[in-house]
Amino acid sequence: MARMPSAERRRQLVEAAIRAMTRDGVAKTTTRSICAEAGVSLSVFHYCFDSKQALLEAAIETITGNYVTRVMSAVEPGATLRETVRGALQTYWDHVTAHPGEHMLTYDITQYALREPGFEHLARAQYEQYVASAAALVEQVRGARGLEPRVPVEVLARYLAAAIDGLTLQFLVLGDGRAAADHLNLTADQLVRLIEG
Structure with a gap:
């Protein structure tokens, strides 16, 4: 995985979350599914967001x-x-x-x-x-x-x-x-x- 500034990584995760939640709904969208959508590890999510x-x-x-x-x-x-x-x-x-x-x-x-x-x-x-x-x-x-x-x-x-x-x-x-x-x-x-x- 290429290194990316944290602000850009946050944007990537937010865009992935919007796509996943639009498709699957908020309740069914997990941090794991967002990470899969963004193509990043769960540790990247926790680095960028507290929750x-x-x-x-x-x-x-x-x-x-x-x-x-x-x-x-x-x-x-x-x-x-x-x-x-x-x-x-x-x-x-x-x-x-x-x-x-x-x-x-x-x-x-x-x-x-x-x-x-x-x-x-x-x-x-x-x-x-x-x-x-x-x-x-x-x-x-x-x-x-x-x-x-x-x-x-x-x-x-x-x-x-x-x-x-x-x-x-x-x-x-x-x-x-x-x-x-x-x-x-x-x-x-x-x-x-x-x-x-």
Whole structure:
């Protein structure tokens, strides 16, 4: 096995864990199966992570960070605020439809964390990260348009995180792309009203 910097090895293990958990579910994915997926020994895992819990935290951060990076890079001032907001939402939504398994994994991680003693804080951290991500998006949209929202950014962020979370889960369950598009349009309309005032 080639020597690799620990940060790169951690990334390799997190990516392997995301693949394994997406395929097999969180409860059935073991540290051994993650190591097999990554092609490393169990000692490498223990060198990089203290526990499966630490790996789950890194996986949540990675998944959410990837969404945020994708959406933030797509925020470009449109002709209107609504076009700007709807474009950002669409960037996220394109990932949902292209990678539904990864999005199902986020719900699996939440349920696992809520049921496993000692892991509950992971679910809270996961949803706080969603809110922080939504706040960063609202701030970027606000800055791009030079607007001061009518309601506090934190309130907007919690609303946006809850709306997107619900829309994503509904789409994963029902698979109705047309309804999802309608709901994204409604979400964009509501955000615009809350931002523009």
